[in-house]
Amino acid sequence: MDSDDGAASGAMAGTGTDTSAENVGTVLGRVVTLPGEGTSEMSTREYGPPGPGEVRIAVACTALCGSDKRLWHAGSSVVSGHEIAGVIDATGPGVPVNRRGERVIIYIPEFCGHCAACARNLTQRCENAGKLIGWQRDGGFQEYLTVPAANAVSVPDGIALDDAVLALDTLGTTAHGLRMLSRISDTAARERLLVVGCGPLGLGAVIAAPAFGYHDVAAVDPDPVRLAEARRRGATTLSDVAVNSSAAVIEASGTNDGRDLARRAVAPGGSVLLLGEGSADWVVPAVPEFRRKDAFYVRSFYFPLAEMEDTWTLMRERGAALRGLLDHRWPLEGVGQAFEAFCAGTAIKPLIVVRPDLLGEDAS
Ligand SMILES: [Zn+2]
Ligand SMILES: [Zn+2]
Structure with a gap:
């Protein structure tokens, strides 16, 4: 099966009423890794069903961040890319199946949900701080991504996914x-x-x-x-x-x-x-x-999940000023070119469009 078939097999109905067999199928997708010294490699990977409490995301787009430049030069042992928007493609045990089809952005710090900091909704200060998505566990330069369901943040109606990625580091932080x-x-x-x-x-x-x-x-x-x-x-x-x-x-x-x-x-x-x-x-x-x-x-470091609502409000108010910030777009196979332009200063903030069809849905 080639990568196009992999993408097609992950197409979703978005109704949340699928049977569990369809819900948790294995899919193939393309992935770009950064071995270091300003190089990238594309391959195809099999994505199994999400585990308990997890969701699998069909990645729509991933924005490059200035901090990613370090990984472009030094390399990364996991899949990079941490400003991610997509659609929930499959839900694991314990996650409401009707989250399937939900448009989301990815909150990158793993958090426990029960420590003193999490109890105060200060998730970015979690005392049992886990990995950062795109840094210590796989991120968004790939077609599919499995994350804890709590890290998949619902995007309000009326905000396009390729604007919503800016609610993370650019506006949220x-x-x-x-x-x-x-x-x-x-x-x-x-x-x-x-x-x-x-x-x-x-x-x-x-x-x-x-x-x-x-x-x-x-x-x-x-x-x-x-x-x-x-x-x-x-x-x-x-x-x-x-x-x-x-x-x-x-x-x-x-x-x-x-x-x-x-x-x-x-x-x-x-x-x-x-x-x-x-x-x-x-x-x-x-x-x-x-x-x-x-x-x-x-x-300061990142932001607490509890501030997301205020950030969406800010995004609605300042939408015009945000426009044009994601000034250049590349497909997944263009990750290397995007980094070259970003490092050369010819792109303010590149966007990797992994699944154009998922962005197109916003316009319909
Ligand atoms: Zn960042
Ligand atoms: Zn915690």
Whole structure:
């Protein structure tokens, strides 16, 4: 059976009334892995039925994230891709069978659901924190994916799956960070928000900031194309940043240059949100400029599931600003080209369209 047959065998009725035999069949699908050193490999894999408490997803699309660039260069032992949207294709024992056909996005941290953090709905802080989907267990650069049912988050009617992927890292993570940041800023301290780094995360911050009371948003990035994207979305763009000039700073580049800039730019009494991901150590020099500045530093990670409803609301309000962020699309076999364009800076945020028919359903 070739891969097209595999895709066809996974087509779903979406009624949730299928017999269990049809529900849990094995399907074939294509998968792209990242062996490292900027290479990708495609193969075909057999996807068995989901286990207890799990669902199998027919992946519609997976967006690339800046953090994935590390995996493109270093390689990954699991299937990468962690900004995933799709349709539930099969349900495991204990999962309501009528979830089959549900349009979902994938929340990436495994969580236990019963620890003190989960009891407070702070799923991203789960004390029994498990694997991250797309990092330590298989992610979205493939046609099918099995995840815990609790990690498959229903997408509201009226939101297309290829917009819904932006509710994860781009809006969900930035909104959670902004929520933490706004908690430690008084009204006066919300005068100027500086966003350092205008990749997808930084642009997400520019888009979400007004909803958290930040109406004077400035942005800085060495790439003029990215800076123009921030300007188009309402930010004042800066070519250089004065010391102590910003009441709040969001570091969204994940680079040490960006972190150093944020540290210098924050005004006394202000706050810095360290949002960008990077694998290099960051050493803070013990200079008076740092030691004698009275300021807050916040690090946030992902977002709690409980904030999803607010993120959907934000997405409806700021939909126009989000448009165009996923500026280039590739099919599954184009994962390598997508990474090359992403690393070269010619694509803001690539989208891998795994199953165009599943996106087409939104338009019908
Ligand atoms: Zn990400
Ligand atoms: Zn937990």
